[in-house]
Amino acid sequence: MATLNTLDRRALSGSGAAEPHAKSLLDSIDAIIGEVNARRTKVLGPYTADGLEQSIEHGLGRIPTGVAPCIVYNPDSNYAAGSEAFSLALGTHTATHVKVTSTSGIQYYLVVTGETA
Numbered sequence: 001m002a003t004l005n006t007l008d009r010r011a012l013s014g015s016g017a018a019e020p021h022a023k024s025l026l027d028s029i030d031a032i033i034g035e036v037n038a039r040r041t042k043v044l045g046p047y048t049a050d051g052l053e054q055s056i057e058h059g060l061g062r063i064p065t066g067v068a069p070c071i072v073y074n075p076d077s078n079y080a081a082g083s084e085a086f087s088l089a090l091g092t093h094t095a096t097h098v099k100v101t102s103t104s105g106i107q108y109y110l111v112v113t114g115e116t117a
Contacts (some may be wrong), residue, residue, distance in 0.1 A: 066111075068112075086106050
């Protein structure tokens with residue numbers, strides 16, 4: 001997986017007195033990315049629901065121990081009072097895919113983890 005180390009850190013850190021602080025920040029971000037990767041946690045998406053069950057590949061290599069949907073868009077199409085209520089249901093996940101069914105048009109991300117706690 002890519003980390004900030006694969007980027008030109010010099011371009012991000014700049015020069016002069018601020019450089020030690022920027023290097024420290026970049027090192028902290030690298031540490032957080034490494035921790036997330038080590039815990040087998042991924043953010044997938046964005047996806048747009050079509051009203052049917054969607055089967056989304058997660059790449060964890062095991063059945064997820066946790067799946068959290070994060071809704072980022074609820075379409076406003078001909079609803080008199082703004083955004084209409086929606087539904088989102090998680091199905092039975094497999095070692096390769098998570099299953100999600102939601103109201104058509106909803107856009108979401110999934111946070112999945114394969115950590116065993």
